[in-house]
Amino acid sequence: MPDTTQHAIKQELVDAIRMLERAEYIDHNGHCSARRDASSFYINSGASVRGTLTVEDIVAVDLDGRPVDGSNVKPPLEFPIHAEVYRARPKVNAVFHTHPQWSTYLTMTGVQQKVVYAQAEIDQLAAYIASLGAGPNIPTEAQYGPEGADIAKGGELFRTNCAQCHNFTGKGGALTHGKFAPTLEDVDPKHIYEAMQTGPQNMPSFPDTTLSEQNKKDIIAYLDAVNGDDTESPGGLELGGLGPVSEGLFAWVFGLGALIAVAVWVAARTAKAKKS
Numbered sequence: 480m481p482d483t484t485q486h487a488i489k490q491e492l493v494d495a496i497r498m499l500e501r502a503e504y505i506d507h508n509g510h511c512s513a514r515r516d517a518s519s520f521y522i523n524s525g526a527s528v529r530g531t532l533t534v535e536d537i538v539a540v541d542l543d544g545r546p547v548d549g550s551n552v553k554p555p556l557e558f559p560i561h562a563e564v565y566r567a568r569p570k571v572n573a574v575f576h577t578h579p580q581w582s583t584y585l586t587m588t589g590v591q592q593k594v595v596y597a598q599a600e601i602d603q604l605a606a607y608i609a610s611l612g613a614g615p616n617i618p619t620e621a622q623y624g625p626e627g628a629d630i631a632k633g634g635e636l637f638r639t640n641c642a643q644c645h646n647f648t649g650k651g652g653a654l655t656h657g658k659f660a661p662t663l664e665d666v667d668p669k670h671i672y673e674a675m676q677t678g679p680q681n682m683p684s685f686p687d688t689t690l691s692e693q694n695k696k697d698i699i700a701y702l703d704a705v706n707g708d709d710t711e712s713p714g715g716l717e718l719g720g721l722g723p724v725s726e727g728l729f730a731w732v733f734g735l736g737a738l739i740a741v742a743v744w745v746a747a748r749t750a751k752a753k754k755s
């Protein structure tokens with residue numbers, strides 16, 4: 480590259496940094512770079528003052544941070560952020576690391592920020608994990624859909640394999656050591672299938688050799704039948720769907736309560752009858 484072009488690139492970089500500084504997009508520690516060739520780039524030196532930057536503050540370094548134009552000006556400490564992007568992405572011609580003040584403010588709120596991934600990134604992560612080794616594929620609708628499922632069989636399988644942790648109709652429950660099995664209400668059929676295949680955290684996994692594809696389909700259909708939007712409670716009152724504990728408590732309090740009340744009433748009337 481002839482010198483004039485090099486100077487022009489440096490000048491453009493200076494202009495860009497100063498404009499960003501004016502607009503408060505970059506703070507006094509931010510750094511921006513422009514590619515010089517396949518193995519070197521221009522970057523503002525670590526000591527430069529962003530607001531009064533000139534081309535003299537721009538240093539050309541190779542991908543290991545060594546000056547390539549004979550100067551001994553140092554790149555900023557964070558030059559590897561730029562170098563690795565240039566190394567990995569030959570098409571990238573500029574990298575801006577601006578230290579935007581908003582992200583600094585957000586880190587000062589003490590509020591845990593939620594990590595947000597775009598669907599494309601989730602797909603890329605999934606593809607990457609899948610490339611690491613053999614594992615079950617993401618189930619298809621034919622596997623978890625309701626067609627051909629036997630709800631009664633699913634209920635039986637659920638009570639044998641899952642109810643000890645998730646409760647009789649999947650309302651969830653406490654486990655040892657403060658762990659708990661979550662409710663399965665409103666969980667996506669695909670997600671239920673994947674949970675059985677992979678066994679998250681304390682949950683055992685149920686590969687096809689333990690619960691066949693058909694078994695899994697049946698369980699999912701059962702959960703939909705007992706927890707779906709239009710599920711009715713045959714007894715009228717659902718009692719939390721927590722099984723014998725809440726139902727037993729209900730029977731004790733109301734059933735036995737009524738019997739005791741009747742006994743007291745009868746005894747009171749008998750005593751009265753004797754007196755007269």
Ligand code: HEC
Pocket residue numbers: 637640641642643644645654658659660661662663666670671672674675679680681682683685698
């Ligand atoms: C030994 C106890 C145990 C058994 C048995 C068990 N699970 Fe779980 N299950 C758990 C725990 C604990 C979690 C929560 C894991 C986590 O937090 O990552 C869980 C999570 C799940 C989830 C994910 C829920 C969500 O909202 O993300 C589904 C779905 C599930 N289980 C379905 C089942 C099915 C279906 C069965 C039977 C085939 C079953 N589980 C058997 C303990 C169990």
